[in-house]
Amino acid sequence: MSLEQDILAGNQLLAERNRGWFAGRDVFAVNLMSSPGAGKTSILERTIRDLRGRDIPISVLEGDQATSADAERIRAAGAAAVQINTGTGCHLDAHMVAHGVAQLALAPGSILLIENVGNLVCPALFDLGEEARVVVTSVTEGDDKPLKYPHMFRTADMLLINKLDLLPHVRFDVERCIDHARQVNPQLQVLLLSAETGEGMPAWYDWLTAQRALVMSPA
């Protein structure tokens, strides 16, 4: 559909501009995507609390159709946050991110965590200019999601399988989920964790800080 192509091409230009700005400012930008309720905000809250004292500035852009509840949770956890409300919109786009970033005073060396609208479909198609794409799924959602929503998993760099604490109570085969995800994206990295109990979170922090180090200019 040429209409869709036009919208995506317009977004791509702005995404590249964002990418340049992030690189120029030594900012590591991560696009977090998932179904509603997979636990993106809880992961961010715990990440911000646990990385405090490591001298890494963290800021957050919060995408939601409505409410500023998530930005308030992030600020309570101790990071700067800007809420973007999309109204009827189903995803963040590069233009919204540029506006959100303009309201954040991002220090060089920052990690910018962009929490997309909870949606396993549309955000997959929109580049925000991020350096890394992270998809979160939870063990309560079923292990078939990577095959049923392939575009999201195909474009991601990292899959976080969240809510490990609920694994004893649900039918979810971790190996099967990972196998499905790697069928659509053989390069996909995978971490298992629980934002509730903290299990598995240190490996996520290691990945985040190592990836950030890669984008920093030589001192």
Place this chain on the structure above:
Amino acid sequence: MSLEQDILAGNQLLAERNRGWFAGRDVFAVNLMSSPGAGKTSILERTIRDLRGRDIPISVLEGDQATSADAERIRAAGAAAVQINTGTGCHLDAHMVAHGVAQLALAPGSILLIENVGNLVCPALFDLGEEARVVVTSVTEGDDKPLKYPHMFRTADMLLINKLDLLPHVRFDVERCIDHARQVNPQLQVLLLSAETGEGMPAWYDWLTAQRALVMSPA
């Protein structure tokens, strides 16, 4: 955005045509919507099994980006099913439903259950010509979803709160969820259930069969 309005207006014409066809055939059509993994397919499987023997023909349209896994689950449960794959598309539209219906030999008096793409955002905007709109949420998703995705809850007739069996293991305030849902839609009906254990399912069957009776022509 006039572009969005054009697409929606085009869809509306086809939706009204579907609505007329359903009324003419005495078919009760239900549009089921939710986040990915909230349990729509599990609810349908159990519904089909439990309503067997009640002499109500049930057919299913299954919407997914990819795979025909859900249609196979429905057929295994004992109902006719047609799978619609949307590719990169984020929702079913009235045109897809018309095509799917053409492949189902719907008997007069049928219930047609249309399982939309797992997405709490986009399907809210697209009328399929259904008689009733049902949104499914699960207790693992958090009780804030009605406020964060208001369009979906505003346009629904019925809210099913699923996975009641997991309630002891998660932080989810049922009354708070219902209160949030009624803030955006005071007329919304609500049922609590578990497709896993069967708890609460009979009230759902009562609603479904009573609503079906309302659309049937006098004998």
